[in-house]
Amino acid sequence: MKKKERQQKVIDEVSINRKVTSSYLSEKLKVSEDTIRRDIKELHDKGLLTKVHGGAISTIQKLYHYNEDIIYNRESKVRIAQKAISLIEDGMVIIISGGTTNLMLAKLLPKDLKATIYTYSLPIAMQLTEHPLIETIFIGGKIHRNSMVTIGIDVIQYLSNVRANICFVGVSALNTEQGITDEGYEVSLIKKAMMNASDRSVFLATTNKLNIRHSYDVCNLKEIDTLVTDLDDDCPTRSTFINAGVTVL
Template identity: 40%
Template sequence: MLKEERQNFIMKQLNLHNKVLSSDLCAKLNVSEDTIRRDLNELASNSQIKKVYGGAMSKSFSHSTGVRETYAQEAKRQIAKKALTLISDGMVVLLGGGTTIIEMVRMIPKDLRCTFFVVSPVVAMELIEYSECEVVLLGGTLLHDSYIVTGSMVVNQLADINADLCFLGTNAISMENGITDAIWEVVQVKKAMIKSATKTAIVSIAEKLDSLEKMKVCSINEINYLITDANPGESALSSYSKVLTVL
């Protein structure tokens, strides 16, 4: 595989999953660690990615400047509009992190009155900026790789919440393997959030359908809604629509 092809593959994986591990890239591309290291160094030097320990992150997750690049932003805005139809006044809502959730909170009507419990400081700041709702930022250890709080402190706080609805982004989703992620600490927080909510909605661009990461969050029948940018009637969603509500 040519260097350009490898680097295009790396960028595609980052756009879809926000983070890649060097070891996974070596296996998927069948190349050496030195080759992947050179590719990541070159992409980082061109400001296309952010290098982190063991791999790289999408620039969408770099909040060191006021400018953020968002992959498939229009698709995520379509998802956000659909997601907001599930929220009504008086609800208690749990929010995960990620760029789709950010697009969602930017569209919250000014007259909506809800309480949002949030595990991402970035999402909390956007909520304060764009809405008049009550915002409760849960405490814990801030994870560099995803900008959400993790650890036993946040899991214990979630156990005391009985939310009406939980919105989560996902790194991967499939009928067979359910919701999966690449970061163990994030998996534990997502599990606790699902347990603390009456209903859970997964927000994801359709490109992530039928993908898999190494760590399981939950099976597909543990969620209630799947919200994508695709038309619910499309064939790619037919199997999902048999077990949950697809928007």
């Protein structure tokens, strides 16, 4: 029996019984306990089971898990998300748009946060299921394949009946003249609807989205309550927005 095979059997045993001992596995698989311990250690490191004194127990496995490595500029997005999270308080009603920055935000939310969150992004909704105290409401509609968000009149309609404390809107493009713009017409309307439904509108913008302009208006600078960026305090671009009257975090 090869190592891979044996480790698969270890996993099988662990998932059949809730817990297995090293001595039991050693006898069943005809290898020394040391080998079993080494197997358990490896599988534990891979997250496939949990090592305990005497053997191993099964771990609650996630059906889905995502590949953070492929998120462009992940570090920067994490910093932005953390700043944004500082604006959240227990008990709030929140609306979150799509995008990987907001996905990071969803992931980084404190596990003990109690809140109601509306979203129309599939990955974000998936992520939020890992937060036990967050009530997630998914806004249905036609799914846009690449961005994995729902779009369409249904979403806008739904948002018109929602009242939230705060919304976090991912920015596609921002410049000082046109303000925030978007590539898609439907998405621009959804973002407007989010703003209308919320007391406070917070926009999350990575540096590569600044000084860019797309076709469809979302809002002008005056309508931005708070802008969260990853720019340095003494950066001239940052000053430009502050001078235009925007609160920049």
